[in-house]
Amino acid sequence: MDALYAKLETLEPGIARLLAHNPSAFTYYGTQSYLVGETEVAVIDPGPDLPEHIEALVHAIAGRRLVAIMCTHTHRDHSPAAQPLANLTGAPIIGCAPLALEAVGPRADAAFDGDYTPDRVLADGDSVEIGGRSVRAVATPGHTSNHLCFAYGDALFTGDHVMGWSTTVVVPPDGEMAAYMASLDKLRQRQDRVYYPAHGPAVTNPQQYVRGLLGHRMQREKQILRLVGEQPRDIPDIVANAYPGLDPRLVTAAGGSVLAHLLDLERRGLVVREEQQWSKAA
Known part of the structure; x- marks a missing residue:
């Protein structure tokens, strides 16, 4: 290149x-x-x-x-x-x-x-x-x-x-x-x-590509909900389970995206947090 x-x-x-x-x-x-x-x-x-x-x-x-x-x-x-x-x-x-x-x-x-x-x-x-x-x-x-x-x-x-x-x-x-x-x-x-x-x-193929991006984010959201539904987890634990084999250079970014999902889920009443631990809302 x-x-x-x-x-x-x-x-x-x-x-x-x-x-x-x-x-x-x-x-x-x-x-x-x-x-x-x-x-x-x-x-x-x-x-x-x-x-x-x-x-x-x-x-x-x-x-x-x-x-x-x-x-x-x-x-x-x-x-x-x-x-x-x-x-x-x-x-x-x-x-x-x-x-x-x-x-x-x-x-x-x-x-x-x-x-x-x-x-x-x-x-x-x-x-x-x-x-x-x-x-x-x-x-x-x-x-x-x-x-x-x-x-x-x-x-x-x-x-x-x-x-x-x-x-x-x-x-x-x-x-x-x-x-x-x-x-x-x-x-x-x-x-x-x-x-x-x-x-x-x-x-x-813009429309198809964007539909794929939307689908990917919705699947990530479901994955995060499943993980915090199993047990309370902090963000590093969620990243380790949601992104197996992730390039170490991208771990911080993945944590940021997980936090963005969690804050959106919290706003919608689907998850709760206690200090650093996130759980699925009852």
Whole structure:
């Protein structure tokens, strides 16, 4: 995959991709920044503040007018390159609202970008004109409360809400399982042709894929209910039983997702907790 870093790939007319060199257990081969448009362009998810990636983005724009630098959310693998790119091009930063939370304990995924300062925040349904075509915001809270997807024609840029290689990390306090599930259902009802996520391959069967993600989360919920119904359990015990053979690098993230499920189940009156122990409600 090294040969693909900093190399512009045309995916279809008006949509191209640049891969940032920030591979990890949470980013797959790295963050995919997208260039949308032809004579005028927008950059979606400019990515981490890596000089070689920012240089590649400037080169890819190649004298065209950069209308907008658009961020799906403010994790540090998505938005930090926005300001340096804005400084170099004069383009406005448009997209998600600013959000930066300090982690309690070890982070389960990327930290927040505390320096992100948008020129314009998009609400659900707001749009930006790129060469006579609209890039429209689709609010999809869940992974983070400020997460947006961006629709361009019948293509949807899904950030971390739907990824082509892995399920999404949903970690409280900002990540919320009920919001995430509602956002998935919102996408299920759309008629997008293809998803372009920030990590992993394109999703060419969007409705079927989203139904699978919803089903997976519902099965995980049933599994958690069964485990806490057998006996009171803490989160590490649930993770050990629900994720056998899990990559140790992902244990913290799995614990975060289990907590997100438990908080949703608690809100619905299906589980109770006493200190660190969770049980099925009577």
